[in-house]
Amino acid sequence: xxxxxxxxxxxxxxxxxxxxxxxxxxxxxxxxxxxxxxxxxxxxxxxxxxxxxxxxxxxxxxxxxxxxxxxxxxxxxxxxxxxxxxxxxxxxxxxxxxxxxxxxxxxxxxxxxxx
Amino acid sequence: xxxxxxxxxxxxxxxxxxxxxxxxxxxxxxxxxxxxxxxxxxxxxxxxxxxxxxxxxxxxxxxxxxxxxxxxxxxxxxxxxxxxxxxxxxxxxxxxxxxxxxxxxxxxx
Numbered sequence: 757x758x759x760x761x762x763x764x765x766x767x768x769x770x771x772x773x774x775x776x777x778x779x780x781x782x783x784x785x786x787x788x789x790x791x792x793x794x795x796x797x798x799x800x801x802x803x804x805x806x807x808x809x810x811x812x813x814x815x816x817x818x819x820x821x822x823x824x825x826x827x828x829x830x831x832x833x834x835x836x837x838x839x840x841x842x843x844x845x846x847x848x849x850x851x852x853x854x855x856x857x858x859x860x861x862x863x864x865x866x867x868x869x870x871x
Numbered sequence: 872x873x874x875x876x877x878x879x880x881x882x883x884x885x886x887x888x889x890x891x892x893x894x895x896x897x898x899x900x901x902x903x904x905x906x907x908x909x910x911x912x913x914x915x916x917x918x919x920x921x922x923x924x925x926x927x928x929x930x931x932x933x934x935x936x937x938x939x940x941x942x943x944x945x946x947x948x949x950x951x952x953x954x955x956x957x958x959x960x961x962x963x964x965x966x967x968x969x970x971x972x973x974x975x976x977x978x979x980x
Contacts, residue, residue, distance in 0.1 A: 759916075767926070799958065799970040801917065812966040847914045858903060858962065862914030 758782045760863035762848050768869045769838055777833045777866045779848030789829045789860065790823065791850040792816070799847070805831065838870045874898070877959050877971035884978050887948045892957055892974045895941040900964030904942050906935050907958040909973065915958055918944075949978045 757800040761780045769775050781788050800803055803813045822834045831850075835842055845867050849860040874897045884890055896904070903922050907915035919928045921937035928935050930955065934945040946956055956973040961967065 789968075790966075798972045799960070801968045801970075804966040806966075807914075811941065814967065830907045849914075861917065862906075862907075865912075865914050 759863075760811050760848055760850055760861050762846075762863035762866050764866060764867070765864065766867045768871065771840055771870055772837050775835050775838055775868065776850075777835075777846050778830045779833075779863055781831055781848065781850030782861055783829070783850075785850035785853045785861075786810075787853070788823075788825070790833045791847045791849065791862075792844040793847065793865075794844045802833070833866050835868075838868075840870050843870045845866055849863070853859075863870075875959060875969050875971040877957075877974050879973065879974060880972070881975045882977070884949055884976070886948075886978055886980050889945070889947045891946070891950070892944040892976070893941060893972055894944070894959030894971055895968075896959075896961050897940075898961050898963050902962040902964065904937055905962070905968075906933075906942070906944055907960065909956045909958055914918050918957075928972045946976070949976070951978045954978045960966055 758829055763778045788805040791799050793799045801814050802817045804811045820836050824832050845865045847865045848863045851858050853858045876895050878893045900975040903920050905920050906918040908918055909915045919935040924939045926937050932947050936943045954977050956975045958970055958973045960968050
């Protein structure tokens with residue numbers, strides 16, 4: 757069964773450093789998403805991406821964040837200068853379509869720890 | 872402001888004891904309501920999508936219903952393997968999603 761994969765599973769970084777979180781969505785999916793979940797809190801939407809551009813972003817997704825689909829398979833989330841409060845689990849998701857059929861498949865997540 | 876509220880926060884059931892989880896929402900431009908299951912340390916796993924009031928969907932011991940202001944996830948005769956956190960999310964105009972804080976379900980053998 758196809759699945760969304762994410763690497764690394766755990767990333768530890770120093771405050772102020774740049775990190776890139778990687779995701780490989782399901783191959784025939786067209787819509788891609790990043791979410792984060794701070795420990796003990798709700799899942800928060802960050803950004804959705806379609807046709808090589810951002811389609812929606814939340815207030816959390818400020819200038820420190822960027823997303824990219826550098827090739828036909830990877831989807832990345834870059835945080836330019838990490839802060840302590842960026843420590844969270846980051847989930848990538850993909851879906852085949854949006855609207856009437858929008859089952860999102862989530863990856864296992866990357867746990868980001870900022871020291 | 873768009874809001875999604877789930878209750879109860881935690882629920883302990885005996886195996887076979889049926890119950891319901893609630894998701895209430897105040898959003899503008901609802902496009903769909905989603906239920907997910909999340910096991911510890913894992914990503915959410917899709918269960919159901921509901922699009923219009925009155926809609927119902929079933930999967931094994933789970934049944935989801937939707938009204939104009941809330942959704943219920945009914946669990947019939949739960950088993951220990953149903954223990955997980957159940958998340959509700961709404962999709963609003965455009966392609967943004969808002970999640971509730973979840974209901975942590977524990978089913979005791």
